[in-house]
Amino acid sequence: MTSGRARLGAASALLLALAGCSPYATGVQGTHATSPSAGMPWTPPARGASIPPRAKAGAIPPDLAERVARLSLGDVVDLALRNNASTAAAWASARAAAASYASERRSYLPSASLEGTATRLKTAATQGRSAVTQTTYSPSATLSYLLFDFGGRSGSVNAARQTLLTADWTHNATIQDVVLAVQKGYFQYLGTKELLRAQGVTLEEAKTNLGAATERHRLGLATIGDVLQARTAYSQALLSFQTTEGSLMTTRGALAASMGLPANLPYDVEALPDSTPAAAIADSVESLIDRGLTARPDLAAAWALARAGRARVAATRADGLPSINLSGSAGKSYVDSRPKGSDVYNGTVSVSVPLFPGLTHHEDVKAAEAEAEALEAKARGLSDQVVFEVFSSYYAVRTAAQRVRTTQDLLASAQQSEQVALARYKAGAGSALDLLSAQSALADARAQSIDGRFGWYSSLAQLAHDAGILGIDGHSPIRLGADTTETSP
Numbered sequence: 001m002t003s004g005r006a007r008l009g010a011a012s013a014l015l016l017a018l019a020g021c022s023p024y025a026t027g028v029q030g031t032h033a034t035s036p037s038a039g040m041p042w043t044p045p046a047r048g049a050s051i052p053p054r055a056k057a058g059a060i061p062p063d064l065a066e067r068v069a070r071l072s073l074g075d076v077v078d079l080a081l082r083n084n085a086s087t088a089a090a091w092a093s094a095r096a097a098a099a100s101y102a103s104e105r106r107s108y109l110p111s112a113s114l115e116g117t118a119t120r121l122k123t124a125a126t127q128g129r130s131a132v133t134q135t136t137y138s139p140s141a142t143l144s145y146l147l148f149d150f151g152g153r154s155g156s157v158n159a160a161r162q163t164l165l166t167a168d169w170t171h172n173a174t175i176q177d178v179v180l181a182v183q184k185g186y187f188q189y190l191g192t193k194e195l196l197r198a199q200g201v202t203l204e205e206a207k208t209n210l211g212a213a214t215e216r217h218r219l220g221l222a223t224i225g226d227v228l229q230a231r232t233a234y235s236q237a238l239l240s241f242q243t244t245e246g247s248l249m250t251t252r253g254a255l256a257a258s259m260g261l262p263a264n265l266p267y268d269v270e271a272l273p274d275s276t277p278a279a280a281i282a283d284s285v286e287s288l289i290d291r292g293l294t295a296r297p298d299l300a301a302a303w304a305l306a307r308a309g310r311a312r313v314a315a316t317r318a319d320g321l322p323s324i325n326l327s328g329s330a331g332k333s334y335v336d337s338r339p340k341g342s343d344v345y346n347g348t349v350s351v352s353v354p355l356f357p358g359l360t361h362h363e364d365v366k367a368a369e370a371e372a373e374a375l376e377a378k379a380r381g382l383s384d385q386v387v388f389e390v391f392s393s394y395y396a397v398r399t400a401a402q403r404v405r406t407t408q409d410l411l412a413s414a415q416q417s418e419q420v421a422l423a424r425y426k427a428g429a430g431s432a433l434d435l436l437s438a439q440s441a442l443a444d445a446r447a448q449s450i451d452g453r454f455g456w457y458s459s460l461a462q463l464a465h466d467a468g469i470l471g472i473d474g475h476s477p478i479r480l481g482a483d484t485t486e487t488s489p
Helices: 002-018 073-083 085-108 152-218 224-258 285-295 297-318 359-426 432-466
Strands: 111-122 133-148 323-335 338-352
Touching (some): 073 152, 133 338, 152 432, 359 432
Antiparallel strands (some): 323 338
């Protein structure tokens, strides 16, 4: 009995599978549509994977390939804008919006169509009448035009126009975002290179000190404690050098990726001049805020989107109002018994008055108005955010400029202190601990000086971005103080 029930269950399951009732019956390219259980993964098909193969990385154009080992900031930005996927996507969205706007503008044109019919008729013979065979041809042209609709058509066209402006401003904002990201990666890479060079100097100094301490200990002029302290300092310098060496490869790969290039591509960039600008910005914060409120592309995009929302309110409201249409057609009717044909034409002016469009139209208008208010509120909020960002970036640049000057003084003092400690140690008047402490302070001062200098460049780029005036070549028109030693990058 049990065996018979088992066979019956197996047969039922087979029938259900054949009937398509099994969850595994519907296959996807030769595999099950789902996994067999909740705890087992789904096996994908061998062909037609959902993830497309990796696209080929952007190549270096011939005009830049010759100087791939000494790329300038302008070259780096140029490569990023050519290969970056974000700018390509934003440009495609703008072109799609342009096509939609052109399509909406076609609503101001009449629509025309050509039609033609051919009819073959044969009647049966009846009492006293013979059978008739007749062929009729009727070509015609139809023209229709919307004369007036209380702003519905103009509202749709205006909404499409503002949507296009939104896409264009968004494209500009994306370009500035990419330029800023590439600049920061560029300065971070250069700063890491400079830090590695400085740590290499520190490592050589620590190595020299270790050799000197070992020799002095051999001659009985230093204790084993001096040797151990020197060896500890050397190990710390080596560890810092190795860590920065790894960070350099990471920042180099990140910069290559931001340019749309493979991370393992052999390339390098030009070093910036050693002279570091230390002056404050000549432009006032109020003038830069005003420029940000008029030049920020993302803010312009937000207000264009808000205007598009208002235009959609007008278009939605017009759906419940009357409309006037003009239509007409003209053609000829040819019958084989009358080859010259007969003219056929008509003209119609129609008025459509929605008497009761339903409660949905009223709610649609309310929804469109609420959406427009939300978009306007977001635009006002972004305006406040722009003011804050420019204000914050402005004082960040001022702080960075002050930090550059302070770290320069710190570096000069640390160098003098290290020279004095070294001279005292060689003369036997100073301890190894004093020398190592002075050299550690010098290494820290070198690192802070490098960080301050490249941090100033990054903060200046951030301010230019926040004010909406960051150029596509990486330069900005922000004016520096008269005592600066070089122009902004």
